[in-house]
Amino acid sequence: MSTPFRSLQRTEAEARAALLTVESYDVSLDLAADEATFGSTTTIHFDSLGGPTFVDLKPVDVHRLVLNGRTLDPDTLDRGRLPLETASGPNELVVEATMRFRNDGEGLHRSVDPADGRHYVYGMSFMDAAPSVYACFDQPDLKAPYTFTVRAPEDWTVVGNAPATNPEPGLWRLGPTQPLSTYFVTVVAGPYHLVRDEHDGIPLGLSARQSLAGALEADAEELLTMTRQCFDEFHRLFGIRYPFGDYHQAFVPEFNAGAMENPGCVTFRDQLIFDTRVTRGLKMSRATTVAHEMAHQWFGNIVTPRWWDDLWLNESFAEYMGVRVTADVTEYADAWVDNSYLRRQWGLTADLGPSTHPVAGNGAADAVSALQDFDGISYAKGSTVLRQLAGRLGDETFFAGVIDHLESHRFGNATMHDLFASWEKAGAGDLAGFTDQWLRTAGPDTITLDRAAGTLLRTPPAGHPADRAHSFRVAVAREGRWEVERVAVDGPETTYDAGDAPVLIDPFNDTWAAAVPDAATVAALPALLPDVEDPALVAGAWNNVRTALHLAQVDPAALVDLAVARFPVEDTGDFPHVAVPRRTIPWLFQTLLPLAPAGSLERLHEAVVGRLATLEAGSEEQLAAFRAAIRSASDPDLLRRWTTETPEGIDADLDLRWRVLVRLAVLGATDAAELDAELAAAPTAAATVEHTRARASLPDAEAKAWAWSRFTGDVDVPNYELEAAGLGLWQPTQPELTAPYVDRYFAELPGTAAVRSGWVLAQAAEAFFPFASLERSTLDRARALLDDPALEASVRRRLADCTDRLARMLAVAEAHPR
Numbered sequence: 001m002s003t004p005f006r007s008l009q010r011t012e013a014e015a016r017a018a019l020l021t022v023e024s025y026d027v028s029l030d031l032a033a034d035e036a037t038f039g040s041t042t043t044i045h046f047d048s049l050g051g052p053t054f055v056d057l058k059p060v061d062v063h064r065l066v067l068n069g070r071t072l073d074p075d076t077l078d079r080g081r082l083p084l085e086t087a088s089g090p091n092e093l094v095v096e097a098t099m100r101f102r103n104d105g106e107g108l109h110r111s112v113d114p115a116d117g118r119h120y121v122y123g124m125s126f127m128d129a130a131p132s133v134y135a136c137f138d139q140p141d142l143k144a145p146y147t148f149t150v151r152a153p154e155d156w157t158v159v160g161n162a163p164a165t166n167p168e169p170g171l172w173r174l175g176p177t178q179p180l181s182t183y184f185v186t187v188v189a190g191p192y193h194l195v196r197d198e199h200d201g202i203p204l205g206l207s208a209r210q211s212l213a214g215a216l217e218a219d220a221e222e223l224l225t226m227t228r229q230c231f232d233e234f235h236r237l238f239g240i241r242y243p244f245g246d247y248h249q250a251f252v253p254e255f256n257a258g259a260m261e262n263p264g265c266v267t268f269r270d271q272l273i274f275d276t277r278v279t280r281g282l283k284m285s286r287a288t289t290v291a292h293e294m295a296h297q298w299f300g301n302i303v304t305p306r307w308w309d310d311l312w313l314n315e316s317f318a319e320y321m322g323v324r325v326t327a328d329v330t331e332y333a334d335a336w337v338d339n340s341y342l343r344r345q346w347g348l349t350a351d352l353g354p355s356t357h358p359v360a361g362n363g364a365a366d367a368v369s370a371l372q373d374f375d376g377i378s379y380a381k382g383s384t385v386l387r388q389l390a391g392r393l394g395d396e397t398f399f400a401g402v403i404d405h406l407e408s409h410r411f412g413n414a415t416m417h418d419l420f421a422s423w424e425k426a427g428a429g430d431l432a433g434f435t436d437q438w439l440r441t442a443g444p445d446t447i448t449l450d451r452a453a454g455t456l457l458r459t460p461p462a463g464h465p466a467d468r469a470h471s472f473r474v475a476v477a478r479e480g481r482w483e484v485e486r487v488a489v490d491g492p493e494t495t496y497d498a499g500d501a502p503v504l505i506d507p508f509n510d511t512w513a514a515a516v517p518d519a520a521t522v523a524a525l526p527a528l529l530p531d532v533e534d535p536a537l538v539a540g541a542w543n544n545v546r547t548a549l550h551l552a553q554v555d556p557a558a559l560v561d562l563a564v565a566r567f568p569v570e571d572t573g574d575f576p577h578v579a580v581p582r583r584t585i586p587w588l589f590q591t592l593l594p595l596a597p598a599g600s601l602e603r604l605h606e607a608v609v610g611r612l613a614t615l616e617a618g619s620e621e622q623l624a625a626f627r628a629a630i631r632s633a634s635d636p637d638l639l640r641r642w643t644t645e646t647p648e649g650i651d652a653d654l655d656l657r658w659r660v661l662v663r664l665a666v667l668g669a670t671d672a673a674e675l676d677a678e679l680a681a682a683p684t685a686a687a688t689v690e691h692t693r694a695r696a697s698l699p700d701a702e703a704k705a706w707a708w709s710r711f712t713g714d715v716d717v718p719n720y721e722l723e724a725a726g727l728g729l730w731q732p733t734q735p736e737l738t739a740p741y742v743d744r745y746f747a748e749l750p751g752t753a754a755v756r757s758g759w760v761l762a763q764a765a766e767a768f769f770p771f772a773s774l775e776r777s778t779l780d781r782a783r784a785l786l787d788d789p790a791l792e793a794s795v796r797r798r799l800a801d802c803t804d805r806l807a808r809m810l811a812v813a814e815a816h817p818r
């Protein structure tokens with residue numbers, strides 16, 4: 001049961017920052033005593049102007065509270081806050097407490113590796129979890145240096161935000177660090193396997209669970225090479241040395257996000273250490289994530305937003321720089337193509353949805369509401385806007401402004417206004433018009449071709465008046481040959497005469513807009529797309545038609561024709577499994593197929609098997625195609641054969657085995673006993689999650705109840721298993737079995753806020769949402785629940801987005817009945 005902690009209000013943060021200057025944190029953690037809890041002693045030295053304030057603290061138990069030598073009453077601790085009457089001048093606060101290890105990916109997460117029973121711990125303080133690890137003034141603009149003392153079992157290794165020493169077995173000391181914000185303080189502790197190296201005077205480290213030691217060793221060269229290349233490039237671009245000592249990249253279990261940029265000790269989800277064969281798309285996602293987190297060391301860690309409303313800038317900047325640097329200096333020169341597949345629809349869907357918000361200046365009254373804006377808008381739209389700005393200013397001015405910003409606020413905090421002032425100082429001119437249109441106005445323009453009138457139409461987002469100037473390329477197929485032309489659209493109608501030729505609007509993501517192809521273009525694509533060689537244009541074509549389907553402006557049958565003509569094996573990174581698909585192949589299965597005419601699954605399966613036969617053995621595309629063939633197969637005998645006999649170039653590894661088992665489970669061609677036996681034979685962490693997905697997918701009432709008990713919290717499972725249970729439960733082919741859970745979802749969702757919090761609370765709301773129930777009545781139920789004022793804020797936000805997706809799918813279904 002989680003306590004309803006109070007979320008820090010912006011006004012409270014401003015008052016506390018005006019009152020206090022934090023000099024240092026000394027944090028002592030005892031991780032060796034117990035498996036459920038840990039000891040946490042914090043000494044904070046701070047200066048105050050004198051007067052009342054509070055420290056943030058979320059303990060299981062408090063043992064000692066001493067402010068300036070005077071003992072405080074633990075009973076005054078109220079919903080995560082301990083009131084303090086500070087003295088004018090220097091103060092010392094000592095807090096001795098017991099804290100709980102968590103299994104939801106936040107605070108100090110402790111997990112047990114099912115492969116060998118070893119325990120692993122890591123800290124995730126973002127965005128307001130730090131007080132469940134140590135007592136602190138938890139806001140981004142009260143930075144201070146930290147020293148850590150960590151007691152841990154003797155076979156553990158401890159890494160963190162500064163180089164560690166190990167003066168005696170089981171004892172580790174770290175720091176003092178550079179000044180850090182609370183949200184990126186971390187400690188990673190456990191019997192991790194470590195790889196160490198060095199580059200340009202920077203000690204480099206990699207770590208992962210022992211059961212991934214071999215895989216880490218195999219991946220180390222690629223990871224370290226990329227890290228070196230990116231350091232050189234960031235040093236060249238910024239002219240400012242990386243200042244946090246060691247650069248450790250820790251791959252940790254059950255991590256919610258892709259990664260977290262903790263200074264000196266970045267944490268990644270350890271599914272990014274590959275112990276089975278993966279596709280190039282996934283390796284490229286990992287590469288851009290590595291570069292993204294490195295970009296944060298400058299932008300976010302050296303200079304940190306004063307308040308959460310500027311976190312978009314951290315993410316937009318890291319996203320833009322991460323992809324740019326990956327494309328420019330690593331082996332993944334095509335990183336922008338992958339970015340087009342992975343991020344474009346994520347951002348557009350968010351920006352077209354009911355929760356759209358401006359990129360910047362959202363106010364973010366408190367930390368919980370700020371977390372809700374951490375979406376495709378902050379990453380994909382923001383980065384596209386920064387890329388446009390960099391293009392407009394030129395690298396020289398763009399980086400001169402960034403460097404001025406980093407130097408002016410080194411180890412401190414700043415705002416968006418500070419950065420734009422630095423750009424203006426660097427010669428950018430007045431950027432007010434640009435920021436108003438692109439950063440302060442929500443929603444995308446929609447750009448369509450009126451072929452008869454010979455015009456490109458620009459429609460501003462409803463309810464968000466905008467007058468944006470777009471400059472982008474179009475691809476026009478004249479007599480079967482694609483020609484690329486640049487157009488400027490700076491009014492509601494722009495003359496553009498393409499004759500009869502098919503036109504793809506903004507396929508290279510030059511601008512930010514919902515680009516919708518006309519019916520003639522969509523009809524021509526199945527004949528044209530198979531011959532397109534430019535991978536960026538193929539990605540652009542898929543983004544065009546996906547946007548058209550999202551806006552119910554295309555017949556899903558036409559898109560099945562397109563997928564049959566050229567199954568999109570180029571978008572190879574079908575990972576991780578998410579309820580709302582970002583990449584194209586998952587989108588085909590999860591969004592298009594439920595709307596497509598009967599027989600479409602069989603046509604897609606035939607098409608992908610046909611494509612499979614033509615692809616080079618051992619290629620990434622072959623693997624992507626084979627996975628799609630498994631996912632679309634309806635013949636249990638064929639699936640069983642594929643567990644032992646695979647096409648040349650593909651090994652039947654554990655990943656593929658579980659993909660087959662999940663598909664067999666959906667078809668009802670396996671049972672819980674077989675799945676349990678498969679897991680027992682190779683109980684890896686990945687297999688544990690896939691086992692959950694498969695068990696929840698079985699077409700029987702017991703399986704659905706088994707999945708549901710995880711949603712309600714009756715059975716407590718870690719974050720990945722929770723999500724897999726939800727995604728497995730809902731199968732469009734099992735409507736009778738899942739029908740009772742439509743009502744139960746809306747009745748029981750509000751209560752989940754009492755059993756979980758933070759990231760997983762909203763994540764579970766999405767994973768268990770009844771997307772498979774494409775019914776008006778389901779939409780009505782969802783909308784009725786949204787009207788409930790008591791609904792927890794993050795649940796409401798996620799529910800609103802899921803409801804929008806369901807409404808859009810229903811709009812297509814009603815316009816084009818199957």
Ligand SMILES: [Zn+2]
Nearest residue numbers: 292314315318
């Ligand atoms: Zn980031």
